[in-house]
Amino acid sequence: MTDKRFNIAIAMIDAVNSEDPNMETSDDKNWPKELLYAQRMSQMLERYAPEAGDAVRLAARAQHIQRWKVPRNDYPLDRKGYHQWRTALNMFHADTVASLLEKAGYDQDFITRVKRIISKRSLKTNSESQLLEDVAGLVFLEHYLVDFVARHPEYDEIKWNDIIRRIWNKLSERAHRFVQAGQIKLPALMNGRIGNVMRE
Numbered sequence: 001m002t003d004k005r006f007n008i009a010i011a012m013i014d015a016v017n018s019e020d021p022n023m024e025t026s027d028d029k030n031w032p033k034e035l036l037y038a039q040r041m042s043q044m045l046e047r048y049a050p051e052a053g054d055a056v057r058l059a060a061r062a063q064h065i066q067r068w069k070v071p072r073n074d075y076p077l078d079r080k081g082y083h084q085w086r087t088a089l090n091m092f093h094a095d096t097v098a099s100l101l102e103k104a105g106y107d108q109d110f111i112t113r114v115k116r117i118i119s120k121r122s123l124k125t126n127s128e129s130q131l132l133e134d135v136a137g138l139v140f141l142e143h144y145l146v147d148f149v150a151r152h153p154e155y156d157e158i159k160w161n162d163i164i165r166r167i168w169n170k171l172s173e174r175a176h177r178f179v180q181a182g183q184i185k186l187p188a189l190m191n192g193r194i195g196n197v198m199r200e
Contacts, residue, residue: 006054009104013038013061013097020068034064040143045135048178055110056128059117060135062097094118134175137167142184149187 020032041060045052052060070092075081094115101111117128124130140148149155155163168176178184 003054005101005104005106006058009058009101009106010061012100012104013058013065016066016096016100017064019066022068034067037064037139038062040139041135044139044142044184045131047183048135048138048175049131052131053128055113056117056131058097058101059114059128059132062093062100062114062118063132063136065093065096067093090119130172133170134172134178137171138175138178138184140167141179141186146187 014035017035017038018032020034022033023030024033024036025031026036038061041063042057045057045060049056067089070085070089072082072085075085075088097118098111098115101114106114113128116122116126117132120129120133122129123133149160171179179186
């Protein structure tokens with residue numbers, strides 16, 4: 001039986017993500033961008049690891065919660081600025097979902113666990129954080145890689161291979177097997193590059 005608190009928390013996460021002023025079209029419907037992303041995360045988690053517990057399920061739904069409130073342009077547009085922005089984002093997402101989970105009635109131990117997952121702490125030793133990293137990578141490959149390609153026409157073959165390799169290396173062996181088994185829809189223009197990296 002699903003915990004009542006879980007349904008309350010999911011509803012609150014979706015409500016705040018529905019406020020996203022940025023829209024994205026999917027299946028001929030316009031969606032608030034982060035609401036769509038959150039639902040894709042939950043759907044991928046169900047496909048990839050249906051046994052996942054509520055802490056990971058909530059972390060997946062809140063992975064990008066209110067991301068538009070921490071814009072990339074607020075930080076220097078270099079590598080150091082990018083890492084500063086990502087660190088700030090992780091903290092913002094973790095703190096934002098923590099306040100919602102408290103309102104939903106979860107205790108501090110559970111909230112701390114969800115925050116640790118979202119913060120991507122100890123990826124190599126925290127299996128729940130790695131699971132979230134896997135799901136985020138799989139969602140990116142299936143839904144967002146094509147748009148990323150379109151926004152970077154200046155990237156050459158070497159650059160693209162490096163990007164795909166870095167994404168691939170963040171995934172666990174379980175996620176590798178999931179991709180290799182054809183469990184996600186890879187964009188046609190990236191199939192060859194991804195295949196090359198998988199064979200390395």
